[in-house]
Structure formats: C-alpha cells, structure tokens
Amino acid sequence: MAVYKKTYRPYQGDLTPRWRRLLVIPRYAFEDLHRSRFLNIFYLASFIYPLIAALIIYAVHNASVLKLFNAEGAERLISINVVFFQSLLGWQSMLALFLASFIGPGQISPDLANNALSLYLARPFSRVEYVASKMAVLLVLLSLMTWIPGLLLFALQSYLEGGSWMFDHGRIAAGLFFGSWAWILLLALLALALSAWVKWKPVAGGLMFGVFFVGAAFGAVINNIQDTNWGHLLNVGFLVGSLWQHLFEGSQPTTNGAVFFRVPSGEQLPLPACAAMLALLALACLYMLARKIRGVDVVR
C-alpha cells in the first residue's frame, strides 16, 4: 500500500494541453455509465438492427447463403436502397431518443443539485468547454448508434455491389451522416437543457418524450382544426424527417421518409421553414443552458 506524507507540497510537474481536459468529463461519465447494467444491455441491443441489416446486405450478395435457407431469388424482393437506409436511420434514431432520455438528464442536474458548477468553473475550464464535454458524452454514444453503423453498412454494400453503386448512391451516405448529426445534436442539446433546468431525472427524461410526442399531437390537433399543414411545425419528428427526406432524395422525394419520422406526401412543408424551426429549438436549448451554466447564481 502506498504511504502518503501528511504534508502539502506544490505541484511542479507538466500540465496537460487544453484539448485533453475536454476529454476528462466524458471519461468519468463513461466509467459511471458503464456501471449501469440496464444501460449496457440496452446499448448492446441497439446494435441488433444494424447487425441484421449487415446480414441482409451480405445475404443478398451471396447466392450460396440464400440457397442454404432455400430462399433463392430473395435478393429480388429485398432492395438495398434509400428506403433500406432510411429505415435503419429511423429505427436507430428512435433508439437514440430512448438512450438520450435515459442518460441525458443525469449529465448536468447532479452538478447543479450539488453546487459543483462553481468548482468546475473555478478551474481553467470555461462554460462552453463544460457544455461541450457533457455534450460529447451523448454525441459519442449516439454516433455509435446512428451514423457510424449507417456508414459502415453503406461501405459494406458499396464493397459488395461495386464502386459504381457507391457513386450513384453517394447521397445516401451524405444523408446518413448529416441527417444523423442533425438529430443527435438536437437530442444532445435538448437533453442537456432539460438536465440543467429539471433536477428530477425521471421528469427530465419524460419531458424529452413530451417534446417529441406531445408536440406532434398538438400539431396534429392544429392541423385538424385549422385545416392546414403548418401544425407540423410543432412536430419535431416531422421537421427532422423533412430534413432527412431532402438530404436523402432532394426536392423530389419518392418515399414518405424514415420510419417514426414520416413526412406524408402532400403534407410537406417548405424545407427552410422546417430548418428554421429546428434551429429555433436548438437556440432555445442553448439559451436555457447559458442561463443555468454559471459559476455562481446571481440574485438580482
């Protein structure tokens, strides 16, 4: 056992570079999250869909595998196309919402509840760096669930189908990457903002769902009463779906968008309006964070 002198001595050693300090909070957070059995199981389960998708892509390109299951010709029924990848993104993004609702509220609220912010910010560590560090925890986990498996599957399909398929369908890769980032950034911001304002974690988690589902229901009511489509502006799923649709297919979509993020044909809203609404939501979250993340609360 180490023996420690009961004395104070100044520190003379080297200091870590500024960027490495950004990784300290995520590292501690991952250690904490790793202790939760439920979270570990949920996280592993979230890779089932991408795994099945990988098997499908592999099977479609291997006649011998299909023959093994007496399913010759099945490759004609399964198309690895924009719908396939949109479905993957839709499922994974919904799981990402569950994960963000589970771990997001625990990011900032304990620091606020325990007055620990003054200690974080009394160090050479800014408010922006604090939020970025907390956000990194969510962004890493959500990236591993969304665009990383999506792009890996896209690479697998490109490898098996040939280079020309990859160039013809480059838009899918861009859609997976940018569409996922739009979603996970929004989720992370919302989770942190709610975590900063709602100290009780189950309530903050519930509010995450509330923003998506209650907003959608309220929007639908407005649409019905006013006989309009503009109520969809309150439906975050619709807004994100519209963005994805544009990223995956451009201005002439052939599908209704991703599962859970449907954009029914004939009900589309102008893309700038959807993008502006999403930006507004993100700005509101940033404002909420800016109000709460302070070294000391000022009573005016």
Added chain:
Amino acid sequence: MDAVIELDALEVRFGARVILDRLTASLTGRSIGLLGPNGAGKSTLLNTVLGFHRPFGGTLRVLGRDVRTAAREIRSLIGYMPENDSFIASMSGVRFVRLMAELAGLPRAQALERAHEAFFYVGLGEVRYRALGTYSLGMKQAAKLAQAIAHGPKLLLLDEPTNGLDPPARARMIQLIQDIRARGDLQLVVSSHLLRDVEECCDQALILKEGRLAAFCNLEEERKANRRFLELETRGGSNGDFLAALEQIGCQTAAGAQGRIKLILPEELEVRRLYEIAGRENVQIRRLSHKRDSLEDIFLKAMEAPGGRL
C-alpha cells in the same frame, strides 16, 4: 512585495444594484482576510477574482494579471474552496478530487497521487473511498479544502472555511490553514464573518461594509504594536510613586480608577522589570494583560464609522 490582489476603483453591479463600490486596495500579505457582515460583498469579491462576475468599472489584478483579459490564466493559479456544499454526492472523495485536479490540468497519474495526498493531508485518508454524500459536515469542509489544494495552486481562496464546524473541527481547519500559511508555498485569501478565524489565520484584513472598503489593517503590525501595550491592576502602596518610577524607566503611563494603569513599554524593556519596580514600591500587581486594540475593536469601529470608512 508584489501585490496578490490589486483593486483599483473596482465596481461590480448586478443589474442596477451596486454590489462592490469602487474598491481600491493593494493586498500583499501571505494570508489576507476578507471580513464583513453578511451581504458586505466578500463572496462577490472572491467570485470576481474567479471571473464569475465581470467588473462593471475599475480594475482587478490577481497575481499581476487582469481579470478582464486573463481570467483563465488566473483560474489556473487558484484553488477555491466555496462556502456552500459543492461536490458530487455519489462520487467517492478521492475520485472527485482527482477529477477536479485533472480538470485543472494535472495528468491522470499525478492527479490520482495528489488526490490521495490531499486527502491524507486534510485528515480524511481513511474515508477517501467513501461517497462524499455520506460525509459529515466537518469532513465535507475538509474535502473541499482537499480539492482546492490538490492541483498545487499559487493562491488559495477560502470562503467561510469554518462554516458550521464544531469546535474541534474548527480548530483542525484553522490548524490546516495556519500550516499552509506557514509553508509559504502559496498565498491565502480567507473570507469570513468570524473575526477569530481571520485573526488566527491572516496577516492583513480587508473589512467590507455594504460593498465599500470600511477598513484595511495590517494584523502583523497590529500584533507587534499590541505586544508593548499593557494594562495593570494594582493594589497597595502609592500608585503615584509607582507611576513615576515607571516613567523614569521610559514607560508611557496613564492612571485609571481603582489602581488600574495603562502603559506602553519601551522596546528594550522586559515585563519582569515592572514586577521588580512594583516590589520596590510595595505595589502588588494583581493582573497584567496585553490590552490589545483587537481586530474586533477595529471591526466594530469600521462598522460604526459614518459612511462605512475608518
């Protein structure tokens, strides 16, 4: 000696409310006390030093750096022990201090080593693996001190370090602060509304009242001066002869009622000489005390002074 904290017409406002009103002082002591009643602006001054509040007017320099332009650099030199409970209740003590040391820039291994050392130093070595939420109030205060010193700061800010402590715990905390001060490796700023804490731990005291500078005193010089200031209670003999004899050997004296004498001893004279003279003059010295113009006197005068300024 270079100033630890230089205030030049520093003004801090919360909205329209003036919290710190044109403070000007140059604090050079190894251990500086911030005194004042609740709401005087002590914590606001500390928070401004940390960069949590932006000065509305004037300047504030900490260890030669301006808080407006070098807040981050200043924070890298500071260890801060806040007034309120500040920690993550579910974390073990040593893990929390390690986290804070890593955020201050220490590499992982060194942060862990120094977190252990800091815990032993503040007397919590045996409970360092326990969750902070289970600590007693005294242990929490000590843990806050541990996180403030673990990264080896140049300036330690202690906001009400003995708040809520029972007498033994308070004595331990004061002992730790005195020990840190005696080492001379770092400078201290102790904010407290307890005069005794400041008197026991500090060389200089800045007294604030309603955001204004009410008094600034060099406690070290006061202590030196007070050591020569005596009050005697005498019986028997002739006080007049005794006083004359004292003045002959260079004492300044003032006779009070009922045999009381106040006197200032010359530098070279020892107290023993007073007893010799008293014996010669048939005077009994029943009581001898160093009548000090204590920090309490200075504080009370500052509080009563018109405009809050001595």
